Amino acid sequence: MQRKPLIAYSPALKEQIVLLKKFLLDNLYRHQRVYRMTVKAQRVVTQLFEALWDDLRLLPPELYAQTQESRDKAHRARVVADYIAGMTDRYALDEHERLFDPRRLR
Numbered sequence: 001m002q003r004k005p006l007i008a009y010s011p012a013l014k015e016q017i018v019l020l021k022k023f024l025l026d027n028l029y030r031h032q033r034v035y036r037m038t039v040k041a042q043r044v045v046t047q048l049f050e051a052l053w054d055d056l057r058l059l060p061p062e063l064y065a066q067t068q069e070s071r072d073k074a075h076r077a078r079v080v081a082d083y084i085a086g087m088t089d090r091y092a093l094d095e096h097e098r099l100f101d102p103r104r105l106r
Contacts, residue, residue, distance in 0.1 A: 044096045045084060051099050052080045058099065059083060 009017065028034065052058050056067045056076065063083055067076045087095065098104050 041089075044092055047100065048084050048092065048096055049080055052083070053077065056080075 008014075053076075056064055059067065059080070060083070063079055066079050070076065084092065
């Protein structure tokens with residue numbers, strides 16, 4: 001026996017929701033400017049991970065110490081990934097600039 005939900009959208013409202021989702025997908029989520037920002041954000045996160053993974057000494061001292069306590073590459077990768085995941089957008093951009101802009105000394 002298949003159970004029916006106690007609460008559900010009316011057919012008319014359900015149709016409107018489908019149309020709204022399609023509109024948002026086409027005009028907001030896939031908008032060219034949003035897509036560009038998404039690609040840039042992915043590039044920043046990828047470059048941060050690669051730089052930190054390649055030289056773990058770039059991590060804050062307490063996190064670097066955690067990576068030295070384990071030979072497990074998965075654990076080390078998790079430390080780097082968690083560090084990046086905890087960054088705000090602004091901090092990630094600043095950190096990226098600190099690591100990749102040769103004019104920035106700190």
